[in-house]
Amino acid sequence: MDKDPGSSSLRQLSDIQTPALLLDLAKLDANSARLRKHLEAVAPDVLHRPHLKTAKSIEVAEHVLQGEEPAITVSTLREAEIFARAGFRDILYAVGITPSKLARVAALRAQGADLKIITDNLETAEKIAVFAAETGTNLPVLIEIDCDGHRSGLQPSRPDAIVAVARVLSDGAQLAGVMTHAGGSYDAGNEDEVFAAASGEVAAIVRSAQILREAGFAVPIVSMGSTPTALSVRDLSGITEIRAGVYMFFDLVMAGLGICHSRDIALSVLTTVIGHQREKGWIIVDAGWMAMSRDRGTADQQIDQGYGLVCYPDGQPVGDLIMESANQEHGILAVRPGSTRSLPDIPVGSLLRILPNHACSTAAQHDQYIVLDKAGRVMAQWPRFSGW
Amino acid sequence: MDKDPGSSSLRQLSDIQTPALLLDLAKLDANSARLRKHLEAVAPDVLHRPHLKTAKSIEVAEHVLQGEEPAITVSTLREAEIFARAGFRDILYAVGITPSKLARVAALRAQGADLKIITDNLETAEKIAVFAAETGTNLPVLIEIDCDGHRSGLQPSRPDAIVAVARVLSDGAQLAGVMTHAGGSYDAGNEDEVFAAASGEVAAIVRSAQILREAGFAVPIVSMGSTPTALSVRDLSGITEIRAGVYMFFDLVMAGLGICHSRDIALSVLTTVIGHQREKGWIIVDAGWMAMSRDRGTADQQIDQGYGLVCYPDGQPVGDLIMESANQEHGILAVRPGSTRSLPDIPVGSLLRILPNHACSTAAQHDQYIVLDKAGRVMAQWPRFSGW
DSSP states (O other): OOOOTTGGGOOSGGGSOSSEEEEEHHHHHHHHHHHHHHHHHHOTTSEEOOBOTTTOOHHHHHHHHTTSOOEEEESSHHHHHHHHHTTOOEEEEOSOOOGGGHHHHHHHHHTTOEEEEEEOSHHHHHHHHHHHHHHTOOOEEEEEEOSSSSSSOBOTTOHHHHHHHHHHHHTTSEEEEEEEOOGGGGGOSSHHHHHHHHHHHHHHHHHHHHHHHHTTOOOOEEEEOOHHHHHHOOOOTTOOEEOOSGGGTOOHHHHHTTSSOGGGOOEEEEEEEEEEEGGGTEEEESOOHHHHOSOOTTTTSSSOOBTOEEEOTTSOEEEEEEEEEEOSSOEEEEEOTTOOOOOOOOOTTOEEEEEOSOHHHHHTTOSEEEEEOTTSOEEEEEEOOOOO | OOOOTTGGGOOSGGGSOSSEEEEEHHHHHHHHHHHHHHHHHHOTTSEEOOBOTTTOOHHHHHHHHTTSOOEEEESSHHHHHHHHHTTOOEEEEOSOOOGGGHHHHHHHHHTTOEEEEEEOSHHHHHHHHHHHHHHTOOOEEEEEEOSSSSSSOBOTTOHHHHHHHHHHHHTTSEEEEEEEOOGGGGGOSSHHHHHHHHHHHHHHHHHHHHHHHHTTOOOOEEEEOOHHHHHHOOOOTTOOEEOOOGGGTOOHHHHHHTSSOGGGOOEEEEEEEEEEEGGGTEEEESOOHHHHOSOOTTTTSSSOOBTOEEEOTTSOEEEEEEEEEEOSSOEEEEEOTTOOOOOOOOOTTOEEEEEOSOHHHHHTTOSEEEEEOTTSOEEEEEEOOOOO
């Protein structure tokens, strides 16, 4: 990934070619400190294993994790490979493995990474065990548990199925523990529902560990986590590690859940006004869905933020202005339906910042972060990677 | 962008790490030939200026344009820079320019590219004219016309505004013509509505050219186009060039409009089954929204395809199976609501191909095409680029 050759001359937002992804370092630091303090208070002995699927940047990872034991979670083997090359050793690949990926896993382990994988079914467990035995690979595997019917995982209400997978894995590979993810917490209506999701997540994974222990297996890792539940949970008895990812950036979906305020969001897309359709109440900018992503995560929340909430260059929201719709490279800004405000006069050429619905999907549209210091000055450009 | 060092050993789909973007070359060729033949039949003298915002690949562009006069359309200056470096000279940047981008435009023109820009407002036109005069840049500019209230552009019903922009531009820059885009055609309900959109688009842009000619301006370029209208239009009198982009790939949105059949779609995402939730009727795969994008373009069409239509590895659809929902790296496949079919038995480890709602947004999630020949063998890996 090329860095802009003129990067050293960038000092202020007006030097940036739009659209561009901005990262407010003071907010990143404050958000990271918030989760760290919360976990120190409620569970000082629980390992935090941040999920780096949103960051996808060595610089962000090193910045956020300074001082912490660098155990990490990833969502792709490419993330595992890049972070391992950067010196991260303890890595959980938290998407169900396929046998066709085992050779890459073994190669990373042979290079010294303690890469752990997951599965939730007998067929894959058998292939993992055979692969581990045949290649002589020490292959730690976590069994994926379903705590809320959201996607993958075995249900704790079916203990036999969990024990069966553990038996098959143990015959060749290494049963390293159990893990779950309360994805349903993103659909919660309020903080009480998030708290309920967190309690359900803890109960499901602790119960699963117990099932395996009662069947005679050691279960060193009991892993749970999502940003909403990590920040909400108060009793982590029986949990050994917690995974959260979006917490370091936050986004409008998290603000809609009441987990953060929109002023906490560390990511935004810098854009330039390219025209108006004044009779329609539209301001048109050069950031469309290619810069914001097609994510409409707030569409079903109480406040629909369109494709994002519009702020002035200093980060202050422009009243009720949202990106109402988006083409590939055009964003259409309008006052939120139902608002009594009128369209502000923002001339062609003006810079604006758009807060994203979903940090993961918006960041994925960009190949670098433009990093801002506390004074809003451009202090660095950090590359992002993508792919699998 | 790195090519996979092992690329020469890839020969079949089972060698590919999933998820991955597949490009069926026979379909790309057939789709390209279809538009070429249509335009040769209805308007042999009209220039086709393909939009490369979907392709974002030099190899795809060279493959599709072989034999044609290589005039192209782009949606970002990065596209312009990369295609200019690859030898494309006649380039239209079809998003309203901002003054902060004029230096990059001038640099490309100084390097020999005949890059044209667009605007729809007086303020920008003034800055373009001043920039062109001060820097001695010959800067051809098209005035953007609004033919359907979809986004940017001046209305032909306001001739004074169009003439005013032309006057300002001419005093420093070069008025090169007028252009429009019937973005509303993507929301058409059927082929008749697409045809109506095409007729309206022709009428609006021809009328705008006439307004300027009556005011004494030369209007060498009269440019229109979108894939639906380009394939539907029959009378192009007064039009000098037509722009289409998605036509070379097609997608489920185009199939839903009746513009193509789902078997014409040249792009698909290869994925592997990683698990099941059989009680729920779910198959879980390793392609989520990161591989498909968050685009739900068929949600408001007659047939909602979820995040994509599921096919076997040979490209044949699996009955009514769609990607019903998606997490970042998980896709949940289920039988389409209302279908009488039952969930097929597709074991863990199986490969599947998912046809995308929207070629532009799905392709944007990938950094390369895995190119398949007529026999379905992997014949090449072509890099894609991104960014602005």
